[in-house]
Amino acid sequence: NAGVTQTPKFQVLKTGQSMTLQCAQDMNHEYMSWYRQDPGMGLRLIHYSVGAGITDQGEVPNGYNVSRSTTEDFPLRLLSAAPSQTSVYFCASSFAANSPLHFGNGTRLTVT
């Protein structure tokens, strides 16, 4: 029962570097999303997708790109990392929009 798998678990980047956070789910869920979690601010939505080939922006999309070429995968790309992007990133999926979310275990990213 893999559920939602995120890699890597930890990552350190220098300012200006780029990287991709991977997210895969094996539950055939149509809806996938990315959140960042910062102390005292709960979870904030970065981007989401309601199905393969469809993506949309959430609350805090600047500095991040996403694509959804398959139902299973929803990678998050940081184009040019900044210290303000230091955070814990969570990928989540659900059967449909507004259905209960299933979360991965997160990627802790530090940008120096």
Place this chain on the structure above:
Amino acid sequence: TQLLEQSPQFLSIQEGENLTVYCNSSSVFSSLQWYRQEPGEGPVLLVTVVTGGEVKKLKRLTFQFGDARKDSSLHITAAQPGDTGLYLCAGANTGNQFYFGTGTSLTVIP
């Protein structure tokens, strides 16, 4: 924009005590969910409430959705150390998005 405010932000209580966590907003939501998150893990769903005034019970946890569907509360009876964690409320709007609250960190001391 933080649409959902939770209170208190931190709560430390003795085992056996009761507690209530509040989740308030000025926005109306089509449904509201409560999640619990433990260190190093993602949030896990506890309950979904959909109807204004709805009350749901999950063992020692009681969840209520406000009549106007703008607020919710979580009441824990006789808290146990296993209840320790971060509690998050999340409201769903009609635009395929969830808005999460600021979170309540609960510590239950044995």
